Amino acid sequence: MRGQGRPPERDGKIMSPAESPDPASTNDLRITGFQPLIPPGELRAALPLDVESARLVRESRQAVRGVLSGEDDRLLLVVGPCSVHDPVAAHEYAQRLSEAIAPLRDDLCVVMRVYFEKPRTKLGWKGLINDPDMDGTHDVQRGLRMARTVLLDVLATGLPVACEFLEPTSPQYIADTVTWGAIGARTPESQVHRQLASGLSMPVGFKNATDGDVQPAIDGCYTAAGSHVFFGIDDEGRGSIVSTAGNPDCHIVLRGGRGGPNYRSEDVRDALGLLDKAEMPRRLVIDASHDNSGKDHIRQAAVVREIAEQVARGESGIAGLMMESFLAEGRQQPGPRETLTYGQSVTDACIGWPETERLLGELAAAVRSRREAVRTAA
Ligand SMILES: O=C[C@H](O)[C@H](O)COP(=O)(O)O
Ligand SMILES: C=C(OP(=O)(O)O)C(=O)O
Numbered sequence: 001m002r003g004q005g006r007p008p009e010r011d012g013k014i015m016s017p018a019e020s021p022d023p024a025s026t027n028d029l030r031i032t033g034f035q036p037l038i039p040p041g042e043l044r045a046a047l048p049l050d051v052e053s054a055r056l057v058r059e060s061r062q063a064v065r066g067v068l069s070g071e072d073d074r075l076l077l078v079v080g081p082c083s084v085h086d087p088v089a090a091h092e093y094a095q096r097l098s099e100a101i102a103p104l105r106d107d108l109c110v111v112m113r114v115y116f117e118k119p120r121t122k123l124g125w126k127g128l129i130n131d132p133d134m135d136g137t138h139d140v141q142r143g144l145r146m147a148r149t150v151l152l153d154v155l156a157t158g159l160p161v162a163c164e165f166l167e168p169t170s171p172q173y174i175a176d177t178v179t180w181g182a183i184g185a186r187t188p189e190s191q192v193h194r195q196l197a198s199g200l201s202m203p204v205g206f207k208n209a210t211d212g213d214v215q216p217a218i219d220g221c222y223t224a225a226g227s228h229v230f231f232g233i234d235d236e237g238r239g240s241i242v243s244t245a246g247n248p249d250c251h252i253v254l255r256g257g258r259g260g261p262n263y264r265s266e267d268v269r270d271a272l273g274l275l276d277k278a279e280m281p282r283r284l285v286i287d288a289s290h291d292n293s294g295k296d297h298i299r300q301a302a303v304v305r306e307i308a309e310q311v312a313r314g315e316s317g318i319a320g321l322m323m324e325s326f327l328a329e330g331r332q333q334p335g336p337r338e339t340l341t342y343g344q345s346v347t348d349a350c351i352g353w354p355e356t357e358r359l360l361g362e363l364a365a366a367v368r369s370r371r372e373a374v375r376t377a378a
Contacts, residue, residue: 038141040172041235047148049176053155060111060160060179064203067109068251068283068319073374074106075311075367076285076320078162078180078205079356080113082348084128085334087150089343090114093327093353094157100357107364111180112159113324116147117166118347119186121210125334125346129170134334134346144173151177168192169233171200178202185209185255185290189216197224199244205253205285205320212257212291214271218278221250252284253322256291263292263303265310272317285320289348297329297349304351304359308366314373321363326350 049057066072079097084090094112101110118127125134128150132143151174154161160179165171166187175181181200185207187193197204197220206220224247232242254262254271262271263286272282286292286307293300304323311318327343329352340346343353351359 035140037237038144039235039237040169040233041237043144043148043173044176044235047145047152049152049155053152053177056155056158056160057177057179060109061202063109064111064160064180065249068203068249069281070283070316070319072109073367073371074109075318075363076180077108077110077360077363078113078285078320078322079110079325079360080162081115081326081350082113082289082324082331082345083115083118083125084147084150085134085346086337086340086342087146087153089327090150091153091157092343094154094159096327096353097356098157098159100360104360104364107367108360109320110159110360111162112154113322114151114154114161115164116143116150116174117164117170119164119166119184121186129167133336135336144170148174148177165193165196165200168196171196172233172235175200175202180205182207182253183220185257188220191223192230194220194223195228195230195244197250198226198228198246199242200247203249203251204247205251207253207255207287208257208262210257210291212259212262214252214254214262214274217252218274218280221252221280222278224250251281251319253287254284254292255287255289255322256293258291261292261303263288263307265315268310268315268317282317283319284317285322286318287322289322289324295348297324297331297351300324300349301351301355301359305362308359308363311363312366312369312373314370314377316370316374323356323359324348324350325353325356325359327353329355 067076116128129143129147131138132146162180163178164182164184181204183193183206188206206217208214209216227246229243234240256262288300288303293303326345331345331349334346
């Protein structure tokens, strides 16, 4: 590690070269700290998935697979806050959503967005796991515990959950609770994330890249379907060589790009054409948020309605839809929890609850119309 002898210590912690420069050292010169992380198996044992929730995860993964393959003619709906920053508000949202979708289950296969890892365009709050107190103290151990507690709590309301996976080792701590995973728009081309997806136990959506290019997402699905060998950690937290079997349940997600949106029927047709060329199933998910709505929650609701119209007209390539929704509409700057508006996003602007409820009903109606359109055409 360092030049000669024992590395210097302060308060029982090994000091990094950045804290105690050693002119002879060539290593870790810009690392300012290492803190041991709880082993994944230990966190899972401390906050276990109960039998009922494990059944929910298994069955909902199977349901999502059915919708993605087209065997199940419902619409997959991944809906919830852009990010979770307040476990209490996340719980209230989950309870409301769980009640609201009960009568719509024949038409919608709903998974709640419970996102803890936020990829940033430049700088910004990186989510509850990375900085649970939103104040730069980065208590990651606490963040992991809080995240897992929220996941178990949402499952207890009867709702399956969706997460984006960003840190390559974080799934070891939480993925057993997750029904649908996302590889976000900043990472579909990343080999690390493609390898990661190849070992995940749930269906995974690869987003198109931030420039709007859909091909990296298609290549991501293809790559993740294969087996891989890469660096990771095991349940004890030991650095490991990880081997995976490959994930056959990957699909693309259209989320718009710098050049504009890609949710319209001509964009869907183009994307399905690319899937044909890649000899992949003609099924995709559309995210109504992000560059499909310019991160404007009012526009997002209009985009959801335009996608619902395509579904109602019989577009069978649209397997699912993503929507960012929370209790209060809009967004606010992250900050100390007690200063924030309850139930409002601290990342992207979200559709508020009353509009969300209306959209759920409209989407279910669109699915019923699609069923009818398909029957009539047959
Ligand atoms: O979904 C959330 C955001 O779109 C994503 O984290 C990027 O946010 P940023 O562009 O504000 O950094
Ligand atoms: C970051 C997200 O989306 P995207 O990767 O499409 O920007 C998200 O859904 O939280």
